[in-house]
Amino acid sequence: MNERLRVNPIDCVAHGMCAELIPERVTLDDWGYPIIESTPLGEELVDHARRAVAACPVFALRLERALQGTRSRE
Amino acid sequence: MVTERPTRNRLGQLTDALERAGVYGRGGAGFPTATKLRAVAAQRGRPIIVVNAAEGEPLSHKDRYLLTDRADTVLDGADAAAEALGANEIIIAIDQAMRVEADTIAKAAQARRGQHRRSLRTIVQIVPSGYITGQESALISALAGRAAKPTFTPPYPFERGLRGHPTLVSNTETYSQIGRVARGTYDGSRLVAVGGAVAEPGLMEIGSDTTMAGLLQGAGGLAEPVHGVLLGGYAGTWSRVADVTPLRLDEHSLRERQLTLGAGIVFFLGDSACPVAEVARVVSWMAEESAGQCGPCIHGLGAIAAALVELTARGDQFATYGQIRRWSGLIQKRGACAHPDGVARFVTTALDVFAAAFDDHARHGSCERCALSSALPTPRRRRDRNHSRAAAPRGRQSARWDLGGSR
Secondary structure (H helix, E strand, C coil): CCEEEEECCCCCCCCCHHHHHCCCCEEECCCCCEEECCCCCCHHHHHHHHHHHHHCCCCCEEEEECCCCCCCCC | CCCHHHHHHHHHHHHHHHHHHCCECCCCCCCEHHHHHHHHHCCCCCCEEEEEECCCCCCCCHHHHHHHHCHHHHHHHHHHHHHHHCCCEEEEEEECCCHHHHHHHHHHHHHCCCCCCCCCEEEEEEECCCHHHHCHHHHHHHHCCCCCCCCCCCCCCCCCCHHHCCEEEEEHHHHHHHHHHHHCCCCCCEEEEEEECECCCEEEEECCCCEHHHHHHHCCCECCCEEEEEECHHHCEEECHHHHCCCECCHHHHHCCCCCCCCCEEEEEECCCCHHHHHHHHHHHHHHHCCCCCHHHHHHHHHHHHHHHHHHHCCCCCCCHHHHHHHHHHCCCCCCCCHHHHHHHHHHHHHHHCHHHHHHHHHHCCCCCCCCCCCCCCCCCCHHHHHHHHHCCCCCCCCEEECCCCC
């Protein structure tokens, strides 16, 4: 199953744990907030992603099922 | 069982008619209105109709016009949507600065009592002023008595909106279009606020085949030479006038070029203004108008605004000019709403179109026009009042007029 990482930017307060735990998919911007590569996770990264989700102190990071043609609206 | 079938037929009839007419949202996102109606109808729960007249964009003033001079088309549209979706509630959400307009539309709605079924109520509700208030999920929050701030999506308002009901939130002009389609008087025209260095600034109604040259002519032509033209307001794009003059202004043609009139805004920046000072002032204002929830928006807009203000004050002494474009790229698609994306678009296109002026300011600091420049409006908000109100229990300040129905 294809999953991808997503952050709730309202909840995120830039602890930066995610970038430590899954640097393959998360880097930090100039202010310490995560920049997430949201393409579907390969099998080799799913465990790291789960660990990062569990480690987020404010539960801002989540795993979402990657849908084809995900709708985005303003 | 008695109401189910007619409602379903009405929905099909209305969405078919909207699709044939090619009606799309006039708030800026440009989503096909028929698709949105169907999406609301597909949810469980009784839908709520929200007319979004929280016009926070300083360059737009079409809501004021529609609520007073075309109140009947707006109400026709809201009624048609309510009948098609089987809604019992129409909420007209109006910016607190538009008291007169709120009064007018309330009277117009009251005059129509008895024209529709008794279970359908129309409510006029005042919401706090703010650029972000008109964002769909922020508007839902405001209507629910919370601070007017966007929420993380999904769920979208069409899925779970006001009090958990599927909610159709659309721009005032969109309802006016729905109303005209329902009455068979829709002609594909749209309202555009034309401002800045033109002989006759104001609200114009343009046909779907109108070009920018035609619009300019309708506005009496340019009043002075111009630096550039802004399409779509403070979340829009800057262009050179010569590049857009031949363009047709229908959204389809515009979007092929990554352009849009947004909520219907064209602004010509005259040579008497300093583009760098104007952009710095607008971006500072947009940074203040941020809901202040998401890190990339708070810090990104803050950093970009500070760098722009620095250019108009002392030049590029802290070497932040070169960062503006990178920061603009960095913040995109990283907020809960599209506020940072809009500012990024505004800034990067300004850097392109006004490149010479920006370079000059980076080297030499402020120009003689910087201090005089205030072509683009940045209204002051009574901020603390809004904040205290968000926290206070709903009382006298949160005006809400119930205009009929069974209650």
